[in-house]
Amino acid sequence: MAKQRMLKFVHTQRETPQKRDADQRAQDFSEIYREFSEAKAEEQASRCSQCGVPFCHAHCPLHNNIPDWLRLTAEGRLQEAYEISQATNTFPEICGRICPQDRLCEGNCVIEQSGHGTVTIGAIEKFITDTAWENDWVQPIAPARSRTESVAIIGGGPGGLSAADVLIRAGLKVTVYERHDRAGGLLTYGIPGFKLEKDIVLRRVEQLAKGGVEFVLNCDVGRDITFAEIRARHDAVLIATGVYKTRELRDPGADAAGIVRSIDFLTASNKKGFGDAVPEFDNGTLNAEGKRVLVIGGGDTAMDCVRTSIRQGATSVKCVYRRDRANMPGSQREVHNAEEEGVEFVWLAAPKAFSGNPVNRVTIQKMRLGAPDATGRQSPEPIEGGIYEEEADLVIKALGFEAEPLAQMWGADDLETTRWGTVKADFGTHATSIPGIYAVGDIVRGASLVVWAIRDGREAGAEILRYLDKAGRVAAE
Structure with a gap:
């Protein structure tokens, strides 16, 4: 039966969920993809193809049993599909929405390599978990026993x-110290709603809170509580702060008004979406409405900024990137x-100077790709006279983040x-130089993908359990 259900890639064309019309979706922050029907999923x-060596599984950081x-799913056994998906992924509905599947699982699908078009893994993953929530298959967290440790x-991100x-x-007492007024980190305040609607994130936070996790919000470690105090209160500590320090422009005029950080711009937009009071949005500082917007950078954060600017009512939106389309780090999708939504891309271009205060003009240097750098990527170099x-x-500066x-x-x-500046931690155990202190995610890796942070967090949780079990045995002896 299973064989009859599968291997239909020869006769069945690849389809993705329908996107809302670009003109329509550019007017709001709702997710742009419509849902698969059960039959379509x-x-x-x-x-x-149920291949013998599943490269989708191998190239997924979580090694999901795809x-x-x-x-x-093909057999209509959706609850079982959800349970298999949840077994290796804490947030499958989030990964299904925001993972760059084109670079990971789908990009390494065997039938994609044979020219038949990849399986739409991300959309199906999203469908499975959304269906699970709708049918109350997502069970409350109920530890079998309680422990005293x-x-x-530190950090309520992924x-x-x-x-x-x-x-x-596992029954431990867990306290999350979060600097913002809501948990979720970049899932809540960095990624726009058109990619990840916020109720998707907050229901997971609520699930954890109902399961016993204590959230201490608006708590900036080092200001509201010291690191030493946290260490004294707890048996183990996990550092999961992420990286939020924006790489800066050093060109003349780069300190002018009207030149803002991407994280500030996106956070203001997301807070406004929650209905919060955001003075810097209301006074226009972090609001693109009626403005000619220039976003500098080529990663996914830059894509979030240009698409947010469109929705805020910018008169024009351009993205300036120093390499070409093929060499940009962001998702091609x-x-x-x-x-589609009206953004113009200016490839092989970099800012050279900024004029006006507030800014009104940017001097652009045209670039070309030269010899490869240490990573193998061609280095951009200026074209003489190309100004x-x-x-x-x-x-908007979307140049990446540092620790x-x-x-x-x-x-x-x-x-x-x-x-x-990142925290030095063992990539296997996630242990830092201090016994009992662990670190995960971007604060160790540098700016990376949400799925890697999820993997790190799951691994570190297991290592902390081993550490506490060992400490308990030593104390008993």
């Missing part, structure tokens, strides 16, 4: 929340979505960091 899942839940998690899920299910100007009322100097900020001289 079963049909698309049946295209899986062929298994695709087969179960306590773990602190890495911290994934670890909290592992630890609370997001670039395509942005182009021109772009008009802009709002310039804050946590050891200095927290007075933790024994917390070892790397030359990039």
Whole structure:
């Protein structure tokens, strides 16, 4: 039966969920993709070849059992498909929405390599878990037993929340210290609603809270509580702060009004979506309405900024990137979505200077790709005489993020960091230089993907359990 249900990629064409019309979706922050019907999800899942060596599984950071839940979906066994999906992924409905599947599971699908078009893994993953929530298959967290040990998690983003899920299910006491007024990190305040609607994130936070996780919000470690105090209160600590320090422009005029950080721009927009009071949005500082917007950068954060600007009512939106389309780090799917919505991309271009205060013009240097750098990517180099100007009322810096100097900020001289400022942690155990202190996600890796933070958090949760079990045995002896 299973064989008859599968291997239909030869006769069944690849389909993705329908997108809302670009003109329509550019007017709001609702997700742009419509839902698969159950019949369509079963049909698309049946295209899986059930290959002997599943490269989709191998190239997923979480090593999700993708062929298994695709087969179960094709057979109409959706609750079982959800249980298999949830077994390796704390937030499958989030990964289904925001993972760059084109670079991970779908990009390595065997039938994609043979020219038949990849299985739409992400859309099916999203469908499975959304169906699970609708049918109350997502069970409340109910630990089999309670333990006395306590773990602190600094940072309520995907890495911290994934670890909290592992630890609370094991019966530990878990406290999450979060600097913002809502948990979720970049899932809540960085990623726009048109990619990830916020109720999707907050219902997972609520699930953890109902399961016993304590959230201490509006708590900035180093200001509202010291790192030493946290260490004294808990048996183990997990650092999952992420990286929020924006890389800066050093060109003349880069300190002018109207040149803003991407994280500030996106956070203001998301807070406004919650109905919060956001003075810098209301006074126009972090609002693109009626402005000529120039976003500098080529990653997914830049894509979030240009598409947010369109929805805020900018008169024009351009994205300036120093390499070409083929060499940009962001998702090609997001670039395509942005182009549909009216964003103009200026490839092989970099800012050289900014004029006006507030800014009104940007001097642009045309670039070309030269010799490869140490990573193998061609390095951009300026074209002699290739100078021109772009008009802009709002310039958004989406140049990537760096680590804050946590050891200095927290007075933790024994917390070892790397030359990039990230926390030095073992990639297997996630242990830092301080016994009982662990670190995960971007604060260790540098700016990376949500799915890697989830993997790190799950692994670190398991390692913390082993550490506490060992400490308990030593104490008993």
